Amino acid sequence: MYCQVVFPLPFRNSFTYSIPKELEEFVKIGVRVVTPFGKRILTGFVISITQETELKEKIKPIQDVLDEKPIFDEKELKFYEWISEYYISSLGEALRNAVPYGSDVETKRKIVSETNFCFDLYNKETNKKTLRAKLLLALSEKEVNNVSTLQKIVKKKNIYSLLRSLEKIGAISILDLVDEGKVRIKKAKFVELAKSIDEVYNTIPEIEKKSTKQLVILLELLNQKEAIQQSELIKKTNNTISSINALEKKGLVRVIEKEVDRVYHETYTEEKSTIQLTEKQKNVIDKVSQKIESNEFESFLLFGVTGSGKTQVYIELAKKVIEQGKEVIILVPEISLTPQITSRFFNYFNEIVTVLHSKMSLGERYDSWRGIINGKYKLVIGPRSALFAPFKNLGLIIVDEEHDQSYKQNEIVPKYHARDAAIMRAKFNNCPVLLGSATPSVESMFNAKSNKYTLLELPERIDNAILPQIKLIDLTIEKKKGKMESVFSHTLLEEIKQRLLKKENVIILQNRRGFATQVFCADCGEVVMCPNCSVSMVHHINKNILQCHYCNYIQPVPKACTTCGSIALKFFGTGTQRVEDELTYYFPEAKIERVDSDSTSKKGSLGEILNRFRKGEIQILVGTQMVSKGLDFGNVTLVGVISAETSLWIPDFRSDERTFQLLTQVAGRAGRSEKIGEVLIQTQNHKHFVLQKVLMNDYNGFYEKEILLREQNGYPPFTRIGIIEVKDENEEHARGAINNFYEFIKKYQNRLTITPPTEAIIYKIKGFYRWHILIKSNKKIDAGGKTLRTAIFESLIEFNQKSRFRDVKISVDIDPQSII
Numbered sequence: 001m002y003c004q005v006v007f008p009l010p011f012r013n014s015f016t017y018s019i020p021k022e023l024e025e026f027v028k029i030g031v032r033v034v035t036p037f038g039k040r041i042l043t044g045f046v047i048s049i050t051q052e053t054e055l056k057e058k059i060k061p062i063q064d065v066l067d068e069k070p071i072f073d074e075k076e077l078k079f080y081e082w083i084s085e086y087y088i089s090s091l092g093e094a095l096r097n098a099v100p101y102g103s104d105v106e107t108k109r110k111i112v113s114e115t116n117f118c119f120d121l122y123n124k125e126t127n128k129k130t131l132r133a134k135l136l137l138a139l140s141e142k143e144v145n146n147v148s149t150l151q152k153i154v155k156k157k158n159i160y161s162l163l164r165s166l167e168k169i170g171a172i173s174i175l176d177l178v179d180e181g182k183v184r185i186k187k188a189k190f191v192e193l194a195k196s197i198d199e200v201y202n203t204i205p206e207i208e209k210k211s212t213k214q215l216v217i218l219l220e221l222l223n224q225k226e227a228i229q230q231s232e233l234i235k236k237t238n239n240t241i242s243s244i245n246a247l248e249k250k251g252l253v254r255v256i257e258k259e260v261d262r263v264y265h266e267t268y269t270e271e272k273s274t275i276q277l278t279e280k281q282k283n284v285i286d287k288v289s290q291k292i293e294s295n296e297f298e299s300f301l302l303f304g305v306t307g308s309g310k311t312q313v314y315i316e317l318a319k320k321v322i323e324q325g326k327e328v329i330i331l332v333p334e335i336s337l338t339p340q341i342t343s344r345f346f347n348y349f350n351e352i353v354t355v356l357h358s359k360m361s362l363g364e365r366y367d368s369w370r371g372i373i374n375g376k377y378k379l380v381i382g383p384r385s386a387l388f389a390p391f392k393n394l395g396l397i398i399v400d401e402e403h404d405q406s407y408k409q410n411e412i413v414p415k416y417h418a419r420d421a422a423i424m425r426a427k428f429n430n431c432p433v434l435l436g437s438a439t440p441s442v443e444s445m446f447n448a449k450s451n452k453y454t455l456l457e458l459p460e461r462i463d464n465a466i467l468p469q470i471k472l473i474d475l476t477i478e479k480k481k482g483k484m485e486s487v488f489s490h491t492l493l494e495e496i497k498q499r500l501l502k503k504e505n506v507i508i509l510q511n512r513r514g515f516a517t518q519v520f521c522a523d524c525g526e527v528v529m530c531p532n533c534s535v536s537m538v539h540h541i542n543k544n545i546l547q548c549h550y551c552n553y554i555q556p557v558p559k560a561c562t563t564c565g566s567i568a569l570k571f572f573g574t575g576t577q578r579v580e581d582e583l584t585y586y587f588p589e590a591k592i593e594r595v596d597s598d599s600t601s602k603k604g605s606l607g608e609i610l611n612r613f614r615k616g617e618i619q620i621l622v623g624t625q626m627v628s629k630g631l632d633f634g635n636v637t638l639v640g641v642i643s644a645e646t647s648l649w650i651p652d653f654r655s656d657e658r659t660f661q662l663l664t665q666v667a668g669r670a671g672r673s674e675k676i677g678e679v680l681i682q683t684q685n686h687k688h689f690v691l692q693k694v695l696m697n698d699y700n701g702f703y704e705k706e707i708l709l710r711e712q713n714g715y716p717p718f719t720r721i722g723i724i725e726v727k728d729e730n731e732e733h734a735r736g737a738i739n740n741f742y743e744f745i746k747k748y749q750n751r752l753t754i755t756p757p758t759e760a761i762i763y764k765i766k767g768f769y770r771w772h773i774l775i776k777s778n779k780k781i782d783a784g785g786k787t788l789r790t791a792i793f794e795s796l797i798e799f800n801q802k803s804r805f806r807d808v809k810i811s812v813d814i815d816p817q818s819i820i
């Protein structure tokens with residue numbers, strides 16, 4: 001028998017291997033196998049099995065089978081094929097999403113050097129600045145190196161020929177060492193009784209005379225009746241390992257090894273409340289339930305204002321699915337930012353729910369994933385990557401806050417959109433998919449209005465809570481009247497004061513981290529920029545440093561301007577730290593916490609802050625967009641926005657939409673119970689239509705205006721966009737590559753709108769120069785996007801064959817979330 005295998009690498013073909021007799025029963029579609037590949041060992045996915053092969057050359061056998069149970073079946077394979085076709089990647093790259101990071105077996109190329117020999121050679125070099133000299137120095141300092149670290153040290157990619165010449169003279173060996181995977185199944189020691197209960201009881205009087213320590217262990221084991229983890233037993237009985245060893249010698253207990261699960265614990269917790277569903281909620285649940293019961297695909301868009309009880313709808317639907325013996329995937333934007341929804345699901349489903357996200361350890365993620373495959377879990381909550389949870393019998397996919405841009409994978413190929421991919425996975429699995437939001441994306445609302453999705457609505461808040469009153473504060477007028485205290489208007493300060501007196505809580509949004517977002521010289525106007533990126537450095541006051549928010553480059557705060565030497569340095573632009581700082585000045589008595597990625601990088605810290613906020617130990621939360629996401633606290637009666645402009649003027653076709661969503665979402669955090677909420681938004685653009693629609697709480701009005709703009713300017717949902725991005729540390733190479741690619745794709749100009757290469761708006765990031773080609777395809781002519789994909793695909797092939805810059809990295813982003 002033979003199997004066809006694809007690898008999680010950029011090449012598109014599959015490879016045929018023979019299956020040794022003894023492995024035949026283990027090889028199935030959807031398992032991973034360990035195979036020889038050239039001189040290396042790689043892990044690949046089995047996508048088909050055949051009795052025969054027409055290949056004539058020598059076929060190698062697979063070496064091992066990694067998975068006991070398949071990760072995907074034939075219908076899921078179709079889903080992964082769709083992803084790779086639509087987002088233009090190899091099938092293996094798409095399938096890579098189905099397995100947890102770190103569980104593959106593969107060989108890593110290692111360079112093992114004779115350090116002394118390399119040092120001698122280095123000393124003999126006359127010019128110590130040559131590539132060879134630099135490399136020799138690195139090789140003399142460390143015995144085992146990865147190729148990539150060496151490349152970084154010498155800042156050059158093509159070091160292979162040099163390495164091979166060093167290997168020839170015996171200075172180094174290039175070895176392919178097998179890396180067994182970074183995560184394993186965890187085992188731990190357990191203690192159990194080695195004799196029958198009666199026999200143990202009989203020995204008790206004698207043990208009691210000799211050692212009370214051993215006695216408590218026996219009593220504990222008799223009490224538990226099953227094996228207990230050794231560490232737990234020692235802790236519980238306040239004992240030491242020697243007592244257990246002594247009992248083992250007497251033949252009374254046995255120490256065994258057992259598999260243990262690493263389980264992630266959410267730090268945020270709240271009480272479960274009993275809930276009587278509203279008629280509107282029931283209606284929504286009915287519509288979706290019908291499709292769950294009949295195993296039919298359908299896309300629903302649940303448009304429910306903030307606080308309308310969407311989460312409860314998700315919980316009820318999940319119950320239905322589980323009653324039917326099926327499984328549920330719940331996607332949330334960034335799970336570490338939404339501990340509240342996670343804790344509610346834990347309250348209802350306990351041990352059958354699991355989470356998958358990046359703040360878990362590798363081991364916790366691996367165990368969670370294995371629990372899904374083994375049927376221990378029926379429900380998974382997680383960010384975009386949880387869409388690939390290896391369930392076999394999917395009954396429903398929920399995408400909460402479907403408008404959120406974090407659903408788009410921006411870095412790794414394939415650059416999929418989890419919401420759109422969720423719809424396809426549901427389709428292949430014959431189950432419904434529910435997209436929920438208080439501010440649906442323009443695309444989804446368009447699909448609902450054109451009957452591609454079924455629109456469901458929850459237009460009112462629970463318990464007749466009313467949507468908060470929103471007011472715009474015109475900063476230009478306030479300034480003229482002298483009514484500003486630094487970044488705060490008198491009105492906002494006064495309202496905060498009132499809430500604190502009433503023991504109510506306040507949320508303040510400023511969507512920028514740091515203290516000052518620019519440092520500039522008042523004499524020559526020079527702004528301190530990151531040396532690696534074309535963005536300004538941000539001042540962080542608690543560490544008193546300047547930091548780049550794109551590459552994390554850090555430098556001390558300069559004492560004088562590096563261009564003209566003037567000491568008149570000014571700090572400009574407001575970040576969360578500055579807002580926090582000023583609030584502490586105005587309200588020294590209040591307990592204030594900041595929520596942004598600087599303050600919550602530690603695992604569990606956001607959950608802890610939210611726990612304290614819920615209990616009233618914190619009165620004011622200041623934060624970036626993180627405070628706009630999903631928080632449900634009845635005692636918040638005031639939301640203040642320091643500046644509505646942080647996202648409004650970003651040169652991107654989605655910036656109006658993002659601003660509307662951000663402001664509406666953060667406003668939705670106020671007045672969620674019987675207490676009425678108020679929202680104050682400070683702005684210099686109060687006439688802008690986005691702010692006017694936020695003010696009126698008018699999503700539909702916003703949508704109508706925005707969809708017209710999209711149509712006029714030829715943006716989605718009327719067109720489908722693809723961006724070709726070239727990145728290189730060498731400016732000439734980047735430009736050369738993009739120009740070459742443009743030559744190839746130009747011939748499709750009669751069917752697509754292709755803009756000539758332009759420098760990306762942030763031209764340099766992390767030292768890489770970036771160029772873009774924007775391609776638009778009109779959906780009236782190219783409904784499914786086939787023309788767009790073919791043009792890109794064919795041009796990539798041509799580029800790889802003909803361009804002299806083919807080593808430069810080109811990436812494709814279909815349906816990009818941002819074009820900067």
Ligand code: ADP
Pocket residue numbers: 273275276277278281304305306307308309310311312313462463632
């Ligand atoms: P959304 O997700 O739409 O913003 P939530 O699901 O968080 O809203 O609901 C808001 C609040 O109302 C939550 O505290 C939730 O427990 C509560 N809730 C939801 N449905 C009901 C109901 N039928 N009766 C009473 N309270 C409810």
Ligand code: ZN
Pocket residue numbers: 521522523524525526561562563564565566
């Ligand atoms: Zn200067």
Ligand code: ZN
Pocket residue numbers: 530531532533548549550551552553766
């Ligand atoms: Zn930078």
